[in-house]
Amino acid sequence: MPRPLRTAIVGAGPAGIYAADALLKSSAAIDPGVLIDLFEKMPAPFGLIRYGVAPDHPRIKGIVTALHQVLDKPQIRLFGNVDYPGDISLDELHEFYDAVIFSTGADADRALDIPGIELDGSYGAADFVSWYDGHPDVPRTWPLHADKVAVLGVGNVALDVARILAKTADELLPTEIPQNVYDGLKANRAREIHVFGRRGPAQAKFSPMELRELDHSPTIEVIVDPEDIDYDEGSIATRRSNKQADMVAKTLENWAIRDVGERPHKLFLHFFESPTEILGEDGTVVGLRTERTRLDGSGNVEGTGEFHDWDVQGVYRAVGYLSDELPKLPWDVESGTVPNEGGRVVEAGQHLASTYVTGWIRRGPVGLIGHTKGDANETVANLLDDHAQGRLRTPSAPEPEAVDAFLAERGVRWTTWEGWHRLDAAEKALGEPQGRERVKIVERDDMLRASGA
Template sequence: MTFPDRIEYDVTANRPLRVAIIGAGPAGTYAADILSKTDLHVSIDIIERLPAPFGLVRYGVAPDHPRIKQIIVALANVLGRGDIRLLANVNIGTDLTLDDLREHYDAVIFATGSFKDAELDIPGIDLEGSYGAADFVSWYDGHPDVPRTWPLEAKEVAVLGVGNVALDVARILAKHVPDLMPTEIPANVQAGLESSPCTDVHVFGRRGPAQVKFSPLELRELGQVPGVDVIVYPEDYDFDEASMEAAETNKQTKQVVKTLTDWTLREPKGYDHRIHLHLLQEPHEILGEDGKVAGIRMERTALQGDGSVKGTGEFLDYPVQAVYRAVGYWGTEIEGVPFDDRKGVIRNEGGRVLDESGQQVPGFYTTGWIKRGPVGLIGHTKSDAQETIANLVADADALFAESRAGAEQLSPDNVLRLLRAREVPVVLWDDWEVLDAHERSLGDAQGRERVKVVPREEMTDIALKRA
């Protein structure tokens, strides 16, 4: 896809509304697709800070979940259509400032997601060997902005949390590396996992089986990992009135409870790798020795009738040498964009960004996890996008009237010229297709679908045919 140095651009009559969407993950791509199908005449750029699109699906979904990664096919169909422009490898704040965005666009939608780990304030959380699950996920998914190595030195590991990310972390740590080789894991991740001495992963949840957040399919898949026993403990299973109601009225909860209950009746097969699921236990303290994780102290909890729990004063110690907290993600603040520090999201109402006084910030919108918090599956971002786009379309007249974008800057080509003048190695969709084909060729040579290229500079060199 090429853009001429200059085009005739009518800014007086029936011009398109110029919209920038920040983030090329599911949230941003869904928003672009929905906006493009409204009656509004629009010109859309998706601006992505990484050299590759697809966000969470490429860098947040475990490599041994190709079923979920197939969402990329649908996202690629949108981004490759030709009516939405991808500007990847462009960082907001350095390559383009907020003032730049205001000068070149009538509206900006922030769809930057949530990639940081939520904090967990317990003693010992800062010991060596205590990690955030999000950082580990970025490592094993080959994120270009994280170190190439990971300290895999623990034989026994604790994972705190009962969502799908906790299952992913536990499964990657426990799985035998040959069973990961059909996936897209990069060579550095393969080498790291091959050196890992891990045999036992303990997953802890503070409430009961009816309150866990595993999806039924992901939980069932955990029990099918070759050479790995899933061990559950009958004493960790209890149901109060709210638990029974949830299991009876919610189909997903019913399926999860059934799977967990069935596992209490199953005898371990004696495999050398094990995943232990512990419920009704809350982290009290990470135990240390010589500044390193040496164990974890959990407090037994009891259900209170409404699905909540409280501590019982009974403590259990487990010998572990590493702890991963998978207690949720947290949004990353963008300087100059109003941020709610209590919720970890951009301050907004219905996707309209609000300032500290509660007034709408003209031209600024948000969608996805950075809008509502990291809750729900990838598909749930569609409803977020629909609400945000509906409000943006309703504001269209005001956006035209209040736009700070000058007539000259409104040409789509001016943004690209500005970035190239700043020597930003912009990756367009056609460039991404070059990198995509290269990764697939690496995979073909090994009988795999793809092998990810990890270093950012290597990614851009390949995409821009500089390698």
């Protein structure tokens, strides 16, 4: 008698949930359908939405509504607070499932190899994001004693970091930030934030809406130097072919020609400044050295040999995320991804049977959240093709209850989709007395208790 196709998805962020949705929508030809188990190392689902999106971006966090609709499907189960490979290994997953999809994302900082990067006061943006988003596995305090701060990078994460540093704690209080984050930001001394990009306005990776939002705060004065507004033939071609790049450039041009106002926190956007060294004394950041660059005609830049030292006491690098290497899977060190062809994991030139990847672990941490839908569709299409061609491994224990028994025997304390609803209600109850939508619960044990793990 035929049984449902059993699929495990490791990582319950947007990429993993999109893969589950694609699998359900594409499985009409499979009799009698599919059953999907999502494994997530956090006690709560939603990954990047919960622990990577800034708290003052409720529009982006609204994506959770659509993800909820997927996880509400009866063919899907959630196993939260389950670590790969600590609680369940690849070989063990293959005992229970016909196929395994990894969608573990990227939450570490990409390295920046310049002198002084190791100094006290030099931070990775991903670590700061984890702190202000209430990640359960990071410290509860953050050193915010610098009056002047540099942010390296011209992407949306750099904007998030700069904006959170520049806003007052009271501006952020209506969001879901937990009490420890509010207390930390209340003590923040930063009054000048300097964001640095080594290329020009046409090459900035900001999204237009995120950039414009900088100017919405009543406490943040955004300042652009008119000398940083410059374009070459390559830059002009970029603006003509890329509507978003053109909108970003126009916004920066408008800011460059206006008078500087009197809002108390100054946020400077610098272009054509390439960081070359973080300056230190007694092991602590006391400045940043940059080299002035110029366009070379193609949209790229070259150094001018002109250096400038900036008076800052903190430096945040926002030069990209990096995925953690996954045990038992092949790994490309340079790209920080699992080698694959259309989502099929490839090792030594051969497809690794029944093993797939999607999202940032597949293609690297580029693009917006919605871009992972295309990855999911292709990965799932290839998985279903392998199923149709009889290329999937046959699990030895495909019964759903076998996984529960295995985790129970291991002593794993896991959360469920029903548990998320309990946690969700608990966070909303914490926010209600303050007129806030929710207050995020931070400690892992507290999350487990609220979830009824």
